[in-house]
Amino acid sequence: MICSRRVKIPCPFRTHFHFGCFPETSSLANIQCRSATKLVPKAQPEISQTRSVWYCGKTKPVLKGRWKHPHAIQSTHLHRPFRTNYLSDVDQTLRVWLISGVAPRHKKQRCDTQPHMPSTHLSLHFHIVFSTKDRHPFIVDDWRGRLHEYVGGLVRAADGIPEATGGTADHVHLLVGLRATHALATFVQDIKQTSSRWIHETIGVKNFAWQPGYAAFTVSVSNCDVVKEYIANQIEHHRTKTFQEEYVALLQKHGVVYDEKFIW
Numbered sequence: 001m002i003c004s005r006r007v008k009i010p011c012p013f014r015t016h017f018h019f020g021c022f023p024e025t026s027s028l029a030n031i032q033c034r035s036a037t038k039l040v041p042k043a044q045p046e047i048s049q050t051r052s053v054w055y056c057g058k059t060k061p062v063l064k065g066r067w068k069h070p071h072a073i074q075s076t077h078l079h080r081p082f083r084t085n086y087l088s089d090v091d092q093t094l095r096v097w098l099i100s101g102v103a104p105r106h107k108k109q110r111c112d113t114q115p116h117m118p119s120t121h122l123s124l125h126f127h128i129v130f131s132t133k134d135r136h137p138f139i140v141d142d143w144r145g146r147l148h149e150y151v152g153g154l155v156r157a158a159d160g161i162p163e164a165t166g167g168t169a170d171h172v173h174l175l176v177g178l179r180a181t182h183a184l185a186t187f188v189q190d191i192k193q194t195s196s197r198w199i200h201e202t203i204g205v206k207n208f209a210w211q212p213g214y215a216a217f218t219v220s221v222s223n224c225d226v227v228k229e230y231i232a233n234q235i236e237h238h239r240t241k242t243f244q245e246e247y248v249a250l251l252q253k254h255g256v257v258y259d260e261k262f263i264w
Contacts, residue, residue: 120180125163127227128174128188129250130214135243135264137169138199138208144169150198154191158182163224166231171243173231175219188214215247217254 132138139147144167151172152162161177178187192210199208219227230237238246244264251258 125219127217131171133209135170164228164231
């Protein structure tokens, strides 16, 4: 035979108490209330009809906001007359929900109390080299300077910093400063596509094209001046060395592994 106890239960909808009888092995879901009054408040609360829970043997909808009845219990404190030692953790949470009309929630820390993220500081310099298709000498002296100025404008339009631009008839050297948001492959592709279109439409060289691929090397701030001087003296430099020899020397200098079968 199941032993039951008669306890004093606070009613969430009135200011008086109901006397209920429930066994020690039962939960809040099957408490049988003995009350002469109806457990429906005079003023209906703002509720959601999508879910229902059991309370005192009757189905009550889950509260959507705070209970609006003037005599409702607003505190989430578990009152002493209620025998909570017979309730499980789930039942106690459910009782707090029904009494207060607000579902339990975790407190969120205010954003202004958290430490701010420090600023980001970058120094990204790249030495970029790419050649014309089949290393054909398309870039003649008549419009070579205009091309270098146009490429520098493309770098600036892409939110980069053109530090040096140079080259000879069959290739171009760039020293640029980029941001962390730049994707190097996309950046070089846009420069090559736009400059190739400009050469077709403005210069009138319809068969001009850049060679697929490129080389890019990071440059420290202490070596930027050396690279700028190297790019500015490309004409003198290539009087004694071809572009193929220069390109292979750059790969070896920066420790880039390559296969000569797939360079050109």
